[in-house]
Amino acid sequence: MQNITNPRQLTLVVLREIYRRNVYTDLALDLGLKKANLVNVDRNLATELVYGIVRRQRTLDALIDQLGKKKAIQQPPDLRIILHIGLYQLRYLTQIPESAAVNTTVDLAKKNGFTQLSGVVNGLLRAYARLAKQEDPLILPVAPVQRLGILYSFPDWIIKLWLAQFGNETTESLCEWFNQSPLIDLRINPLKTTREEVQRAFLADGIKVSPVAPLAQALRLISGSRGISNLPGFEQGWFTVQDSSAQLVSHLLDPQPGETIIDACAAPGGKTTHIAELMQDKGIIWACDRSSSRLKKLQENQERLNLKSIRILAGDSREFTQFYEIADRVLLDAPCSGLGTLHKRPDIRLFQTDDRIQELSVLQQELLEQTATWVKPKGILVYATCTLNVIENERVVENFLDKHPNWTIHPPSVDSPFAVFATQQGWLKVLPNQHQMDGFFIVKLVKGLACDE
Numbered sequence: 001m002q003n004i005t006n007p008r009q010l011t012l013v014v015l016r017e018i019y020r021r022n023v024y025t026d027l028a029l030d031l032g033l034k035k036a037n038l039v040n041v042d043r044n045l046a047t048e049l050v051y052g053i054v055r056r057q058r059t060l061d062a063l064i065d066q067l068g069k070k071k072a073i074q075q076p077p078d079l080r081i082i083l084h085i086g087l088y089q090l091r092y093l094t095q096i097p098e099s100a101a102v103n104t105t106v107d108l109a110k111k112n113g114f115t116q117l118s119g120v121v122n123g124l125l126r127a128y129a130r131l132a133k134q135e136d137p138l139i140l141p142v143a144p145v146q147r148l149g150i151l152y153s154f155p156d157w158i159i160k161l162w163l164a165q166f167g168n169e170t171t172e173s174l175c176e177w178f179n180q181s182p183l184i185d186l187r188i189n190p191l192k193t194t195r196e197e198v199q200r201a202f203l204a205d206g207i208k209v210s211p212v213a214p215l216a217q218a219l220r221l222i223s224g225s226r227g228i229s230n231l232p233g234f235e236q237g238w239f240t241v242q243d244s245s246a247q248l249v250s251h252l253l254d255p256q257p258g259e260t261i262i263d264a265c266a267a268p269g270g271k272t273t274h275i276a277e278l279m280q281d282k283g284i285i286w287a288c289d290r291s292s293s294r295l296k297k298l299q300e301n302q303e304r305l306n307l308k309s310i311r312i313l314a315g316d317s318r319e320f321t322q323f324y325e326i327a328d329r330v331l332l333d334a335p336c337s338g339l340g341t342l343h344k345r346p347d348i349r350l351f352q353t354d355d356r357i358q359e360l361s362v363l364q365q366e367l368l369e370q371t372a373t374w375v376k377p378k379g380i381l382v383y384a385t386c387t388l389n390v391i392e393n394e395r396v397v398e399n400f401l402d403k404h405p406n407w408t409i410h411p412p413s414v415d416s417p418f419a420v421f422a423t424q425q426g427w428l429k430v431l432p433n434q435h436q437m438d439g440f441f442i443v444k445l446v447k448g449l450a451c452d453e
């Protein structure tokens with residue numbers, strides 16, 4: 001990858017990594033960009049192409065199926081990616097002229113061993129461009145699940161899940177939302193600075209941001225951004241990158257200075273460090289996680305933010321019995337299918353499956369059973385996921401409450417700034433298309449006086 005100076009060649013190499021070795025999009029792209037030698041504008045193009053093509057894979061395959069002599073699945077794997085690169089530019093990138101999209105893709109085919117098939121590439125792309133002048137060349141099936149799945153490039157199982165939960169209109173609007181480039185939010189560290197001060201420093205550097213209601217510490221990057229670590233105040237610990245809905249979770253936990261808090265699934269520490277900031281770094285926060293590599297990131301974040309109240313514990317939280325009734329508050333930010341973050345993690349569409357979600361829901365219930373024992377009588381447990389799936393959210397909480405009648409839901413009060421996310425049942429749901437944040441499910445539970453074990 002060292003000598004790659006062409007953004008489309010880098011796109012091909014990175015996509016090959018993602019598809020062949022199931023590497024996460026962000027990791028594969030970061031590695032590719034580090035090794036390649038691209039100017040800024042080409043880095044941006046490669047980033048757009050990689051994320052966009054992973055997001056739109058199903059739609060792009062449907063176009064190859066329609067326009068090619070061979071179906072997408074029958075094409076040599078690299079040629080299929082090259083066709084995706086050409087079709088993506090023609091269909092979704094308005095800044096690239098048609099001739100440039102076609103010619104650069106034909107060149108890419110020739111440079112990667114497909115000289116003999118470069119005529120096929122040229123023919124297919126030109127056919128698309130010709131048809132697109134009249135109407136959308138994509139032919140859609142009538143069946144609603146497949147229609148939405150192919151149009152927006154989602155697997156049928158996600159569409160079915162959302163149609164059952166939200167109906168047609170919301171499902172379509174969620175699909176549209178998750179096909180956009182992600183918004184980037186920062187959480188300002190009140191132990192170091194204020195939101196206004198950061199806003200002023202950014203503006204002086206040509207970076208536009210805006211506050212995100214109703215989150216007191218959130219700033220959204222609007223324009224002029226660059227690499228996060230190059231933003232003013234990064235090294236000094238002024239802020240952490242964290243979506244606004246993830247910030248909402250620790251506000252609902254409402255940790256107080258001097259308390260004992262346990263974060264059961266803590267790495268890489270977005271919420272742990274937020275909890276420490278809200279407690280003015282006074283008290284004890286146990287940060288548990290079974291992934292040592294992700295806990296290393298937590299350690300780095302804690303050091304950058306200069307927080308002292310966090311104690312890290314590696315292992316399976318289902319097995320930690322030593323915490324029995326010691327915590328004032330517990331956060332269970334459970335491992336989940338991540339369907340609320342599909343714009344940031346496009347490969348969820350490729351790698352996540354229905355079966356794996358059933359396994360996750362068992363893990364979530366086991367984690368909830370165990371972590372509930374850590375809470376003192378009258379204490380609080382917040383259960384949260386970044387997914388939009390009843391099996392991992394509502395059902396997990398309902399099952400738990402059925403088994404433990406001395407636990408109750410504590411909804412936000414009507415005058416709380418967070419009441420806008422509350423549902424009739426008392427849990428909170430953040431819907432991206434409605435609230436312009438990652439999708440989240442959050443419920444605050446209170447333990448009764450008697451022990452239910």
Ligand SMILES: C[S@@+](CC[C@H](N)C(=O)[O-])C[C@H]1O[C@@H](n2cnc3c(N)ncnc32)[C@H](O)[C@@H]1O
Nearest residue numbers: 265266268269270271289290291316317333335
């Ligand atoms: C949603 S992520 C947590 C994100 C984190 N709270 C944050 O805000 O940065 C879920 C985490 O659960 C961890 N995990 C999964 N199964 C676990 C288990 N049985 N015990 C402890 N941690 C687990 C994963 O390693 C992952 O880091």
